[in-house]
Amino acid sequence: MPTQHHLAALAAKTVAASVALACAFMLHRNPPVNVFTFEAAIAFESMLEEECYNAWFCRHLRCSQETFRKLCSMLRVRFPVKPYKKFSFERAVACTLFHLGSSVFFRETAQAFGVSKAWCIVNVNMLVRELAGMRATCIKLPQTPQEWDTIVNGFRQVRGFPFCCGAMDGTLIAINRPRDFEGWYNRKGSIVEREAFILPHSKLCCCF
Known part of the structure; x- marks a missing residue:
């Protein structure tokens, strides 16, 4: 006749087998149906x-x-x-x-x-x-003649051009139509805002 220890061992084995069987079913995953992302080919x-x-x-x-x-x-x-x-x-x-x-x-x-x-x-x-x-830390317009002189002197030392404040470039940025939109059209008929930039020797951008 089985003793109490035998019954406890049988119960433990039954529980362990049930847990192992449940884990086996949980670890078996069906192949994904919808994959929305992929690993980049190059890290x-x-x-x-x-x-x-x-x-x-x-x-x-x-x-x-x-x-x-x-x-x-x-x-x-x-x-x-x-x-x-x-x-x-x-x-x-x-x-x-x-x-x-x-x-x-x-x-x-x-x-x-x-x-x-x-x-x-x-x-x-x-x-x-x-x-x-x-x-404000990267786009700053000089406010005094001394600040402009600092940029001119720095650009002359770096690039060798006297009386120059930096390299200038610009771009057109599309915007929503303002209330007084008559003066915002460009030659192509788009409503844009013109941004002009000067890049001095300090590599901080001056925006107009």
């Missing part, structure tokens, strides 16, 4: 140190690898480190620059970097808000 983080990718950075992110690393170092101090994140902070910055520097939507940006559309939207908007808050 973006490995591209940061390879000089051969500098042309890719200039074409798609509108900056060199060195400039990209400097931008990441400026922004990283403003965000807490989260080690549990799947994607790196550099990939978030790259998504932001790729989205701002091209005419694609969030879906195409997310697909280019192997991330989800929701992740791309959250991180791009977060970084854009932070960049907008930093504009």
Whole structure:
């Protein structure tokens, strides 16, 4: 006749077998039906140190690898480190620059970097808000003759051009139609705002 110890051992074996059987069913997953993301063929983080990718950075992110690393170092101090994140902070910055520097939507940006559309939207908007808050430190117009003289002297020392405040460039930015929209049309009939920039020797942007 089975003793109490035998019954306890039998119960433990039954429970163990049931747990093992349940785990076996849980570990067996059906193949995915809907796959919305894919792993990037090239790990973006490995591209940061390879000089051969500098042309890719200039074409798609509108900056060199060195400039990209400097931008990441400026922004990283403003965000807490989260080690549990799947994607790196550099990939978030790259998504932001790729989205701002091209005419694609969030879906195409997310697909280019192997991330989800929701992740791309959250991180791009977060970084854009932070960049907008930093504009006073990077975009500054000199207010006094002494500040202009400092820029002129610095540009002469760096580039050898006297009486020059820097390299000037501009672009047209499409905007919503303002109330007094008659004077906002360009030659192509679009409502835009013209932005002119001067890049002095200090690499801080002067906006007009």
